[in-house]
Amino acid sequence: MPVLAVHNLTVTHGRRPAVHHASFRLAPGGKMAVVGPNGAGKSPLLRAIAGLHPPAEGRIEGAGRVALLPQAAALDRGFPLSCRDAVLFGLWAEAGAFRSLAAPERAEEALAAVGLSGFARRPVGSLSAGQFQRVLFARLLLQDAPVILLDEPFNALDARTVEDLLGVLRRWHGEGRSILAVLHDLDLVRREFPETLLLAREVIACGPTAQVLSAENRLRARMMAEAWAEHAAPCARAA
Amino acid sequence: MLWQALVAPFAEFGFLRRALVACLALSLAAPPLGVFLMLRRMSLTGDALAHAMLPGVALGFVLAGLSPPALAAGGLAAGLLVALGAGALSRATGGREDAALAALTLSALAAGVALISWRGSPVELTQLLFGSVLGVEDAALLLAGGAASAALVFLALAWRPLALECFDPGFGRSVGLRGGVWHLAFLALVVLTLVASFQAVGTLMAVGLMMLPAVAARHWARGLAGMVLAAVGLAMLASLVGLLGSFHADVPTGPAITLAAAALWALSLVLGPVDGLRAGWRPPRHLEG
Incomplete structure (x- = not known):
């Protein structure tokens, strides 16, 4: 099957x-x-x-349930968002728009898993292309699909x-x-x-x-x- | 002296106090919407929608004179029609939404001015286009308060959906975000806030309190929440200064408040810590790697 x-x-x-x-x-x-x-x-x-x-x-x-990593070029990286908030979007499907905010530590764990410990408060606009892609992978980790x-x-x-x-x-x-x-x-x-x-x-x-x-x-x-x-x-x- | 200039007008005249309350309520509602419009690269959409509501306002005026409920209902209907129409028209004809909006807006503005000139006096035309402190009657005050409450409740609910729709719309749809629905609700609220604004500041200037503080706020904060707070603060200051200016210099409230907001924008542009011009003239030393 x-x-x-x-x-x-x-x-x-x-x-x-x-x-x-x-x-x-x-x-x-x-x-x-x-x-x-x-x-x-x-x-x-x-x-x-x-x-x-x-x-x-x-x-x-x-x-x-599928998780999609879009092409990085399709995203607006100038949007004022912290890495933590960007990663927490990964919990959207599971917990909804607001309850996902109640688990900030999960964003930090996911960031650590892709080698971005301590990046939670950094704005996504300040990241290099590689770091930005790691953030998107951290979001995929939270989606758990x-x-x-x-x-x-x-x-x-x-x-x-x-x-x-x-x-x-x-x-x-x-x-x-x-x-x-x-x-x-x-x-x-x-x-x-x-x-x-x-x-x-x-x-x-x-x-x-x-x-x-x-x-x-x-x-x-x-x-x-x-x-x-x-x-x-x-x-x-x-x- | 300072008392005479700043406080006495409000202490003395009830209509000024009402205008101030209405403008402060609008300062809570309009700038946060303006921040989201700016971040969605739709800064000119607010302007287009403000012009678009004019024929509705004009129709209300032709049918019922300067009656606030009729004007507001007409403005709301016309604004919503254009907001929804531009999207639908561009989808149906394969054109671009900004092009459809530009065409609809120009047509609407011309129709509105023609309608009002046909039936009204130049004084009434000026009042509808540029606002009047005397225009803030009970109904207008209630509408401003209602719009402010609706905007705050909506933004509390829509904050994350709108942020996701701006940042990564494709991902949003893949996790079930109804981006289009949020977008339409957002545009409807923009129209509602503009309608609530126009009795105090006029249809042409209604967007001033929405966009200028939002654009200025970009120079005071890097985060979304900081931008929204800065925009609200700047709008409140512009309302106070503008109303006083309108009273002392005897100019319509709309241009006075918009000029005050423009002055604050210019100050922010020069002095603001984020991407301000001053930082460009004398760049501070770069940081440690």
Whole structure:
């Protein structure tokens, strides 16, 4: 019984498909990378699974409680917020908007777990990119979800921060959580992720990482992602 | 002398005391909303909504004269219509919300001024656009008090949802935050507060007490709570100084209070410890690493 099953999923921007008839499964405790060229629909896929973008077609089963790490660039880092308050948002789903404030020590524990002891009162606007990403990971820790979706979690981070955050990922994996992460660093994917979904709007391949990331598949993904028909006809597979 | 200038007018004239109470109540309601508007990069939206309520006010005026309930009801209806309409119009036509708002606002302002000029005297037009201390009747006072209470209760409930919606809307939606609903409720309260303001300070100046203290407060505090407190304090000071200025110099209350708020903003801009100009002219020594 997969923890997440995506059936024939199509997500559109306007009428253009960002994800086109995609199907795959994530096993409980699975650790799967989502790779593909820019414009392959990786972020829309994650956003659809997180319930942020209603599918145009198809269904997503068993997603249950998921925790999403959005791309850091999508956040307003100029907003006057302390690290503690930013992390406490992680308790929102469990405790609601206000009761989550009653547990400030949990924010401090989560910050300590990502190597940010003593940062509770620091404004998020004063953090480096790496520290900010650690704060978002601390928020994920408080969410305590069985399925974790990460959208480019290691972009523009130094090697030390990536290594520390990979440690957090391994801990989650050890605890039996399922992880689905959009990544660009294929060496890292080969090293850390047993399974991979290669996406180029459609699923090019899904399965053991070494097989999926073959040169042939990657070339096919690039061609598919770059294809753009000015006057595309309505999809024959559409319901 | 000081007594004569600062206290005697309020001691002597009941209408000034009423105007002061109304402005202090509005100083509790408007600036915190202004801080959230600023942080959401919607500083000009308050201005647009204030202009947008004019045709409603004008319609109330044409139908019922200078009756506060009719003016307020008209203003509230028009303001809400534009606030909701701009969002709906931009979604339906794929345009941008600020563009729809600009178009609606200009149309509304022109329609409002035309309507009032058609049926009213220049004095009445000035009073509706720029306010009058004599305009603060019982109904207006109650509306200001009501708006202040509603704003404070709403902000207590909406503080965290609005903060999350500003900081990370995608995450908010993923944990079940109804960001759009909070946003609309917030805009409705902005309109309510502007309507409550306009009898004292006029439709064109209603937004002054909302945005100027909020923009100035950014120079006095780094945290959200500090900004809100500073904005309320600055707005109260501007109300007091503005009303006295209006009384002594015989100018309408709206411009007087807005000018006082503008002066406080200029002072904050220069002297404020956070990103103030003075800090830029003579940068203090940098800190230890």
